[in-house]
Amino acid sequence: MSVIQLAGIERVFHLGDSVVHALTGLDVGIEAGEYVAIMGPSGSGKSTLLNLLGLLDRPDAGSYHLEGRDVTTLSPDEQAAVRSHRIGFVFQSFHLVPRLTAAENIALPMMLAGIPAAERAQRVAQALKDFGLDQRADHRPDQLSGGQRQRVAIARATIMQPAVLLADEPTGNLDRATGDEVIHLLEVLNERGMTLIIVTHDPKIGTRARRQLMMEDGELRHDSASTRLRQLDDNPPGPLSGMPAAKRNPGYAERGGDGVSPAAPAPGTPSPPLADPAAS
Amino acid sequence: MRNADVLRFARDAAAGYPLRTALSVLAMAIGVAAVVVLTSLGDGARRYVVEQFSSLGSNLVIVLPGRSATGGFSPANAVTTTPRDLTVDDAFALTRLSSVRRVAPLAAGNSEIKANGRLREVVVAGTASTYFEIRSFKMAQGAFLPEADWSRGAPVAVIGGKIQEEIFGGRSAVGEVIRLGDRRLRIVGVLKATGQGVGGMNTDEVIFVPVSIAQSLFNTHTLFRVLIEARSRDEIAAVKREVTALLKARHGGEEDITVITQDAVLATFDKLLRALTAGVAGIAAISLAVAGILVMNVMLVAVTQRTAEIGLLKALGARGATIRDAFLAEAAMISLAGALTGYGLGLFGAFVLRQIYPVFPAYPPDWAVIAALATALTTGLLFGIMPARRAARLDPVQALMKH
Numbered sequence: 067m068s069v070i071q072l073a074g075i076e077r078v079f080h081l082g083d084s085v086v087h088a089l090t091g092l093d094v095g096i097e098a099g100e101y102v103a104i105m106g107p108s109g110s111g112k113s114t115l116l117n118l119l120g121l122l123d124r125p126d127a128g129s130y131h132l133e134g135r136d137v138t139t140l141s142p143d144e145q146a147a148v149r150s151h152r153i154g155f156v157f158q159s160f161h162l163v164p165r166l167t168a169a170e171n172i173a174l175p176m177m178l179a180g181i182p183a184a185e186r187a188q189r190v191a192q193a194l195k196d197f198g199l200d201q202r203a204d205h206r207p208d209q210l211s212g213g214q215r216q217r218v219a220i221a222r223a224t225i226m227q228p229a230v231l232l233a234d235e236p237t238g239n240l241d242r243a244t245g246d247e248v249i250h251l252l253e254v255l256n257e258r259g260m261t262l263i264i265v266t267h268d269p270k271i272g273t274r275a276r277r278q279l280m281m282e283d284g285e286l287r288h289d290s291a292s293t294r295l296r297q298l299d300d301n302p303p304g305p306l307s308g309m310p311a312a313k314r315n316p317g318y319a320e321r322g323g324d325g326v327s328p329a330a331p332a333p334g335t336p337s338p339p340l341a342d343p344a345a346s
Numbered sequence: 347m348r349n350a351d352v353l354r355f356a357r358d359a360a361a362g363y364p365l366r367t368a369l370s371v372l373a374m375a376i377g378v379a380a381v382v383v384l385t386s387l388g389d390g391a392r393r394y395v396v397e398q399f400s401s402l403g404s405n406l407v408i409v410l411p412g413r414s415a416t417g418g419f420s421p422a423n424a425v426t427t428t429p430r431d432l433t434v435d436d437a438f439a440l441t442r443l444s445s446v447r448r449v450a451p452l453a454a455g456n457s458e459i460k461a462n463g464r465l466r467e468v469v470v471a472g473t474a475s476t477y478f479e480i481r482s483f484k485m486a487q488g489a490f491l492p493e494a495d496w497s498r499g500a501p502v503a504v505i506g507g508k509i510q511e512e513i514f515g516g517r518s519a520v521g522e523v524i525r526l527g528d529r530r531l532r533i534v535g536v537l538k539a540t541g542q543g544v545g546g547m548n549t550d551e552v553i554f555v556p557v558s559i560a561q562s563l564f565n566t567h568t569l570f571r572v573l574i575e576a577r578s579r580d581e582i583a584a585v586k587r588e589v590t591a592l593l594k595a596r597h598g599g600e601e602d603i604t605v606i607t608q609d610a611v612l613a614t615f616d617k618l619l620r621a622l623t624a625g626v627a628g629i630a631a632i633s634l635a636v637a638g639i640l641v642m643n644v645m646l647v648a649v650t651q652r653t654a655e656i657g658l659l660k661a662l663g664a665r666g667a668t669i670r671d672a673f674l675a676e677a678a679m680i681s682l683a684g685a686l687t688g689y690g691l692g693l694f695g696a697f698v699l700r701q702i703y704p705v706f707p708a709y710p711p712d713w714a715v716i717a718a719l720a721t722a723l724t725t726g727l728l729f730g731i732m733p734a735r736r737a738a739r740l741d742p743v744q745a746l747m748k749h
């Protein structure tokens with residue numbers, strides 16, 4: 067079963083007299099546990115798509131099924147509940163609350179969800195350990211490096227064990243090495259079963275994903291998954307055949323096809339650290 | 347989100363912008379402090395007056411000639427040109443009333459006293475021995491005017507503490523002979539200085555003589571006042587009624603006197619000063635409304651400044667109501683902190699007032715304190731609603747783009 071199923075999605079912005087078709091005729095299915103990169107030129111609608119997937123925005127037409135449930139018709143409060151429990155966000159500019167410590171920032175989604183303080187503390191402690199941040203628990207964002215800030219943001223995005231992790235240019239504000247660390251961290255989370263969708267401008271990062279969605283002018287121009295299938299069928303060169311993605315990620319079809327994906331670890335379950343604590 | 351978490355979150359948010367929070371707390375505090383101090387002043391004045399009146403003596407009923415004082419204007423009054431004199435005989439007749447314990451006639455005027463080679467202007471009060479008990483006087487030397495027939499008083503006098511001081515210095519005055527106008531009087535007593543008095547009559551500067559002597563000195567038959575002490579507090583009304591009836595009968599059926607009770611005088615002052623206190627409280631409350639508007643501004647700035655944070659909270663699953671509550675709680679906390687600080691400041695201000703004017707009981711009345719705190723909280727909350735709703739309605743995508 068697809069974790070995400072979009073059909074005929076349209077998103078139109080009106081700016082004065084001009085009309086911007088940020089998304090047009092979008093049909094995409096994403097399976098549980100997939101690792102997807104959304105790429106394309108600036109203004110092609112990548113962020114708009116991600117905001118739709120994260121229920122921060124509503125489409126003007128089309129349907130969006132998340133884990134089999136039509137979420138476009140939900141009330142704002144119901145959508146908030148879905149965001150709280152099923153979706154994690156990672157932003158380019160981290161979006162940490164400046165007056166809160168790392169631990170408090172990580173605990174924020176649990177606090178909003180009404181989880182008791184004792185359980186929050188326990189889960190935050192585990193997350194801090196997992197993300198190599200246990201020495202930074204009481205630091206405020208301005209006392210953290212960029213990489214540490216993004217790790218706090220990722221810990222916060224995953225603390226509620228969401229089904230889908232959405233990242234909009236998560237390395238955009240980081241240098242190469244730190245960016246690679248963050249991508250590695252996200253990939254480890256994906257390997258543990260979390261569906262990962264990254265918007266990126268960086269082809270190097272994009273090609274690491276098992277599947278690429280190429281956007282242009284609000285349309286999906288190229289989906290590496292369908293290319294690969296077509297390549298298997300008649301082996302014509304795709305419009306972007308220079309992309310090595312299909313070859314580099316042969317595991318996608320099997321993973322998506324058998325429907326078995328490793329479940330995300332339950333809260334409190336001991337798991338190997340995601341990041342080397344020494345790196346902090 | 348749990349309520350405790352909403353409060354903690356709001357508290358941290360307020361603490362995150364100390365200057366802004368401190369300024370709005372200060373504005374609120376000044377408003378509340380103004381109410382507390384001004385009502386302390388107003389109510390202090392009321393208590394002061396009430397205490398002063400109470401020191402006049404208890405169960406007091408006062409008769410004055412003429413109808414106009416409290417009776418209002420009516421054609422009937424206008425026709426009776428001059429009221430009949432209120433005479434010593436009138437006053438004496440009142441002593442026979444069953445509800446009356448004591449009666450003291452009072453004739454008053456200004457004259458000069460000459461003694462010990464000095465001359466001094468004095469207030470002369472012509473009265474009788476009963477005046478001493480009615481006013482609860484205390485003697486410094488000698489005794490008060492002796493009991494005697496009111497129409498044939500002995501040539502004696504009692505002087506106030508200040509007169510004794512100025513004319514005789516430290517020397518005892520009892521037994522000395524003085525000149526009052528064209529009379530020679532012997533001093534039989536000196537009153538203990540009290541330093542207080544109401545209606546411009548400080549007893550320290552008064553010379554008391556038998557009423558008949560004062561009347562012949564001023565060549566008059568009328569009395570300035572008749573002071574009556576009722577047998578008990580409950581009989582004050584009866585005294586008023588009986589006195590009015592008796593004097594009406596004696597004056598040929600015409601009601602040409604005014605009877606006032608201490609209660610009535612007190613009630614008038616009490617009402618006046620309560621209104622004054624409420625008035626200043628109302629004026630001070632305007633500053634609370636201003637403070638409320640300031641809180642609203644501060645919260646609007648907070649919403650603008652924290653737009654990205656609001657977008658984030660929504661992305662993390664916060665409902666609109668949660669965000670609204672968090673901002674409302676913040677406004678409420680600022681108002682509460684302001685109200686409590688202002689209450690503390692106000693109490694301190696009242697304390698300082700009491701230190702400067704020890705006779706002045708400057709305590710804020712309970713109603714003013716409760717009203718000030720309640721007004722501060724409700725204005726803070728009311729003016730917090732608009733910014734909180736604005737925050738709750740922000741579009742998360744737009745909000746997240748602000749950074």
Ligand SMILES: Nc1ncnc2c1ncn2[C@@H]1O[C@H](COP(=O)(O)OP(=O)(O)OP(=O)(O)O)[C@@H](O)[C@H]1O
Pocket residue numbers: 079080081086087088106107108109110111112113114115
């Ligand atoms: N709120 C809005 N009002 C009007 N137009 C908008 C709005 N949001 C996005 N757009 C337009 O929709 C199109 C898609 O925008 P979007 O932000 O999704 O692009 P993007 O692919 O994320 O670009 P970038 O790589 O620069 O982040 C753009 O033309 C943009 O100008």
Ligand SMILES: [Mg+2]
Pocket residue numbers: 112113114
């Ligand atoms: Mg974008």
